Amino acid sequence: MSLSPEANRPSAVGYDLPASLFAAMLRGVRHRCPRxxxxxxxxxxxxxxxTCSACSLDISGQRADDLPAYIGIFVTGHLLAPVIIALVTKWELGAVALLAIIIPLAIVMLVALLQPSKGAVIGLQWWNGMHGFRKERLSEGDGAER
Structure with a gap:
């Protein structure tokens, strides 16, 4: 017995697929299943x-590897650069004082960005059907998966 095409629709299986890559990555940033x-x-x-407790998506195949750390380093560096410049030029802090401020701030920012970055990378992988994920999309008009 084969299933009808309606069985593949997101509403028939009880979940709504994201409409865009950004939406899938945002779900990951929020620590939620990208599907x-x-x-x-x-x-x-x-x-x-x-596996996802709501839709049974197999997440075990994800391979985020080092990309979340690179994203965290990139964002932290770009956000801290103006702070470092301001501390050096406006307040003329010495090297020890500058390091005492910047190193703890950088560590806190990196740790805070790591999990949301990994969630976004998992959302990206799911959206593109990478590393064991099946590419699932809403087709325009009828809402069926593809």
Whole structure:
């Protein structure tokens, strides 16, 4: 017995697919499943769940590797550069005082950005059908998966 095409529709299976890459990545940033937006993405700080509790998406194949760390370093560096310039030029801080301010601030920013970055990378991988994910999209007009 084969399933009808309606069985593949997101509304028939109980979840709504994201409309864009940005929406899928935003779900990951919010620590939610990129496909349904309901289930939790992480069971521990950086350890993703094996399957989504809401839509049963197999997340175990994701390979974020070092990209979340690179994203965190890139964002932190760009946000801290004006702060460093201001501290050096306006307040003329010495090297020790500058390091005492910048190093803890950089560590806090990197740690805070790591999990949302990993969620966004998992959302990106899911959207593009990479690393064991199946490419699922809403087709225009009828709302069916593709």
């Amino acid at each position: 349904c937006g309901e289930g939790k993405l992480f069971r521990r700080w950086l350890k993703p769940v094996d």
